Amino acid sequence: MTTERSLVLVKPDGHARGLTGEVLRRIEAKGYTLVALEVRVPEVEMLHRHYAEHEGKPFFEPLVEFMSSGPVTAAVIEGERCIEGFRALAGATDPTAAAPGSIRGDLGRDWGEKVQKNIVHGSDSPESAAREIDIWFPGL
Numbered sequence: 001m002t003t004e005r006s007l008v009l010v011k012p013d014g015h016a017r018g019l020t021g022e023v024l025r026r027i028e029a030k031g032y033t034l035v036a037l038e039v040r041v042p043e044v045e046m047l048h049r050h051y052a053e054h055e056g057k058p059f060f061e062p063l064v065e066f067m068s069s070g071p072v073t074a075a076v077i078e079g080e081r082c083i084e085g086f087r088a089l090a091g092a093t094d095p096t097a098a099a100p101g102s103i104r105g106d107l108g109r110d111w112g113e114k115v116q117k118n119i120v121h122g123s124d125s126p127e128s129a130a131r132e133i134d135i136w137f138p139g140l
């Protein structure tokens with residue numbers, strides 16, 4: 001058994017489109033457990049820490065602006081290899097290329113904007129998950 005935890009975010013586009021419940025439904029239907037759940041408008045400073053790996057890239061500032069533009073649902077999920085598993089549920093970063101059956105593939109749109117508004121975030125490694133969970137849910 002490789003029980004892992006991952007940080008999942010329903011981004012402002014997902015919230016605005018009323019897709020939070022649908023994302024949580026897919027997480028639970030897959031068999032992952034919700035360990036923590038909170039809706040909040042993230043502070044810019046926190047997003048700089050969350051997206052530190054992308055600092056300096058052309059999409060960094062528009063991404064932080066987008067992510068701080070409205071409510072986000074942050075969740076810690078737990079389950080067998082759930083880091084890779086949730087990335088598969090989410091699908092490819094670009095919603096126009098994401099496979100049908102995935103969250104981004106089924107529900108994502110090409111908005112023709114600077115930032116890919118792709119509904120969800122999921123940690124990409126055990127190290128990222130630990131770092132991100134500590135940012136969003138310190139002490140958990």
Ligand code: RTP
Pocket residue numbers: 059063092093113114115116117118120121122123124
């Ligand atoms: P995430 O971190 O949100 O789960 O997505 P990801 O790993 O699939 O994508 P990543 O490369 O980490 O990028 C983080 C987020 O930045 C936005 N992005 N926009 N060229 C672009 O317009 C672009 N590239 C990335 C997306 O919102 C992406 O999810």
Ligand code: MG
Pocket residue numbers: 122124
């Ligand atoms: Mg990423």
